[in-house]
């Protein structure tokens with residue numbers, strides 16, 4: 001959808017901001033450009049909507065060489081979220097959001113209806129916020145309006161230059177989550193610039209790591225973190241890349257341990273005897289459908305009366321995550337509940353538990369899979385925990 005073909009940008013003072021750059025962003029793909037300040041990210045982005053012209057090389061949008069497209073027409077197809085949001089202070093939030101449709105000559109009522117729809121999409125109630133002015137919004141809310149405005153004319157391509165840069169880390173994470181949810185629904189082709197590797201990893205389908213005006217590595221977040229292509233990339237992604245990898249590696253059913261299981265409707269003493277034979281201290285309690293009911297300890301089961309059922313003794317199990325969630329989420333839940341394991345569910349159905357040893361194993365598997373370029377379940381190795 002966006003293709004750079006040997007693009008170089010040299011400014012009048014001789015600075016080479018972008019040096020012989022070639023890469024491609026697929027339709028519906030979100031690519032993050034990440035690198036330190038001054039490495040040419042903004043220059044790259046602004047060449048896509050022709051706010052800056054390349055010195056040499058060609059850029060294609062949807063197969064068209066953009067040097068041959070009228071810049072005004074080009075920009076109508078490209079939403080642009082700039083670093084400092086840049087809302088008009090004397091226009092209401094609704095009118096700010098409707099800026100591009102208004103420029104395109106949409107009927108006022110249509111433009112406003114569209115703006116209201118977009119504000120809703122970015123989590124701002126148009127009834128509550130539409131008539132306010134930018135200064136009456138928090139920084140995070142203004143950034144949301146910036147995103148809504150860029151999407152208002154429904155452009156297939158979105159350029160975002162540090163769109164969540166001006167807010168504190170908590171709001172930032174919130175905005176990132178909202179943006180990902182939105183992107184899953186609208187599937188724009190997105191080029192997003194950031195200097196923050198965490199953000200790049202979190203948002204990108206693929207990441208372009210920039211050195212000085214050049215791409216050092218262009219790959220999936222997992223591959224960049226797992227197998228940095230150059231010492232520069234290794235340095236940039238940081239020594240804690242194992243931790244970052246936790247946030248991009250998803251829990252798969254194969255990662256899980258199968259602990260002892262008791263049924264909610266089962267006599268407690270019967271379950272106690274079985275656990276005893278299996279040398280288990282506790283069991284996951286499931287209902288008749290295989291849904292998670294809770295957990296129970298062998299001591300409680302042993303002390304139960306003749307009539308006692310497992311279900312009556314079970315504790316609520318709060319430490320759980322859905323399958324497919326990132327390992328980081330499982331780790332967080334483990335810490336939060338001070339638990340030695342977390343249950344992994346598919347809907348309500350219990351699939352197994354993730355223990356610290358299994359978590360480590362899953363992480364190692366994903367590193368090795370990226371290094372070998374194969375799927376995670378094709379990798380075998382002896383984990384530290386097994387040794």
Ligand SMILES: Nc1ncnc2c1ncn2[C@@H]1O[C@H](COP(=O)(O)OP(=O)(O)O)[C@@H](O)[C@H]1O
Pocket residue numbers: 011012013015016017035036037038039040041042043044
């Ligand atoms: N108009 C300009 N004239 C001269 N040099 C510029 C201009 N704009 C940017 N630069 C230089 O080009 C390089 C890349 O800048 P930029 O693309 O803004 O980087 P980034 O967005 O990664 O911080 C920097 O060295 C910057 O100083």
Ligand SMILES: [Mg+2]
Pocket residue numbers: 041042043
């Ligand atoms: Mg910049």
